[in-house]
Amino acid sequence: MNTPAELRTALADRLTEDGTLTEPGWDSAARAVPRELFVGAYFVPILGSVPTGYRPIREGDPGWLEGIYEDQTLVTQLDGRTAPEDIGGETVTGIPTSSSTLPSVVLQMWHQLDVEAGHRVLEVGTGTGYSTALGAHRLGDANLTSIEYDPTVGTAAATAIKAAGFSPRLIIGDGLRGDPDGGQYDRLIATCSVRYIPLSWLHQVKPGGRILVTLSGWSYANALALLDVTGSGEATGRFLEDQASFMIARPHDRPPRPTLDLLPGEERPTHIDPATLDSWTGSWVAQLAAPSAIRMGVGAQQILWDLATGSQARTAPDPNGGWTVTQRGPVALWDRVEQAVQSWQSAGEPHQDAFGITISPARQRVWLGNEAGPGWDLPI
Numbered sequence: 001m002n003t004p005a006e007l008r009t010a011l012a013d014r015l016t017e018d019g020t021l022t023e024p025g026w027d028s029a030a031r032a033v034p035r036e037l038f039v040g041a042y043f044v045p046i047l048g049s050v051p052t053g054y055r056p057i058r059e060g061d062p063g064w065l066e067g068i069y070e071d072q073t074l075v076t077q078l079d080g081r082t083a084p085e086d087i088g089g090e091t092v093t094g095i096p097t098s099s100s101t102l103p104s105v106v107l108q109m110w111h112q113l114d115v116e117a118g119h120r121v122l123e124v125g126t127g128t129g130y131s132t133a134l135g136a137h138r139l140g141d142a143n144l145t146s147i148e149y150d151p152t153v154g155t156a157a158a159t160a161i162k163a164a165g166f167s168p169r170l171i172i173g174d175g176l177r178g179d180p181d182g183g184q185y186d187r188l189i190a191t192c193s194v195r196y197i198p199l200s201w202l203h204q205v206k207p208g209g210r211i212l213v214t215l216s217g218w219s220y221a222n223a224l225a226l227l228d229v230t231g232s233g234e235a236t237g238r239f240l241e242d243q244a245s246f247m248i249a250r251p252h253d254r255p256p257r258p259t260l261d262l263l264p265g266e267e268r269p270t271h272i273d274p275a276t277l278d279s280w281t282g283s284w285v286a287q288l289a290a291p292s293a294i295r296m297g298v299g300a301q302q303i304l305w306d307l308a309t310g311s312q313a314r315t316a317p318d319p320n321g322g323w324t325v326t327q328r329g330p331v332a333l334w335d336r337v338e339q340a341v342q343s344w345q346s347a348g349e350p351h352q353d354a355f356g357i358t359i360s361p362a363r364q365r366v367w368l369g370n371e372a373g374p375g376w377d378l379p380i
């Protein structure tokens with residue numbers, strides 16, 4: 001049986017071989033920080049279960065340590081309340097609300113943030129504290145502040161970070177409001193996603209500073225953005241090619257809603273294949289066009305439901321070939337999605353790194369190609 005140190009070295013070696021670890025500072029952090037201190041217990045998803053069932057794995061269970069040193073995300077909380085320690089051996093269902101993100105993504109993001117010695121960094125989404133400890137190892141405790149929304153999660157992270165020998169500044173609160181004591185940061189990294197860039201971040205990151213965050217929405221499509229802050233409340237950025245997805249910041253999540261009743265509406269043929277919305281970038285383009293809609297269904301049978309207006313759209317295969325869409329309500333959801341997808345298809349269906357974002361105090365606009373290209377306003 002391998003020791004934790006052996007497993008940690010083996011994981012770091014794999015991350016070096018696959019090109020994730022290229023900088024000595026992050027390499028030595030990956031080799032030094034014991035992930036098992038941060039995930040005493042975790043949930044393992046049961047493959048193929050619908051809705052996804054989770055099995056708790058606790059310290060001492062077979063495979064516990066080996067699972068920690070796989071390059072995988074470890075879910076540590078469901079539905080904002082259930083921890084693996086809270087239940088017996090039974091299978092549970094729920095929505096993941098906290099986790100230790102897979103080490104390759106954490107380290108890749110720290111690398112992409114492009115930190116330099118002496119930079120002051122704000123992390124939003126402490127989670128288990130594993131990424132925070134890596135950051136503290138590289139940057140020094142005094143240069144790192146991390147904010148966690150959930151008090152139970154934040155308290156456990158504080159204990160783990162201390163046990164690992166680090167003491168960055170830790171805050172329990174809403175990271176979308178930035179550092180409650182104000183402050184000027186060189187870098188901001190978020191390991192929860194947002195529907196739009198919070199104004200506080202644009203004021204607390206210095207001009208010339210950078211923000212790395214996944215932009216998400218109520219259909220849970222994601223795109224990783226690297227922004228350069230250009231002035232007070234202003235930034236420009238581009239999207240990166242990595243397919244990173246994070247749980248959405250709790251205050252930006254979908255509001256509670258009743259059960260959807262599918263109602264009659266206006267029917268017409270659709271000009272795009274509805275299954276386009278199942279692809280990584282296609283789903284994100286659709287979300288840009290209908291930012292307050294949630295997407296359900298799959299393949300030819302997509303359902304969009306706008307939580308702001310109650311508008312609906314649903315597609316179905318047409319017996320004569322092609323597909324039809326039925327729309328209802330004040331917002332013609334499919335018209336908007338179809339137009340956006342067609343713009344993207346006309347550009348050759350590029351990956352997300354063909355998109356950029358321009359932010360002013362009045363507007364946050366995601367564009368395709370360049371600022372004059374097709375664009376969509378985020379719901380600020």
Ligand SMILES: C[S@@+](CC[C@H](N)C(=O)[O-])C[C@H]1O[C@@H](n2cnc3c(N)ncnc32)[C@H](O)[C@@H]1O
Nearest residue numbers: 098100125127128131148149175191192249250
């Ligand atoms: C994917 S986990 C973080 C992973 C973590 N960095 C790690 O390596 O273990 C996302 C975390 O963001 C937290 N979160 C959600 N909304 C937040 C907010 N508004 N401010 C701060 N943290 C938030 C969640 O509670 C969750 O713990």
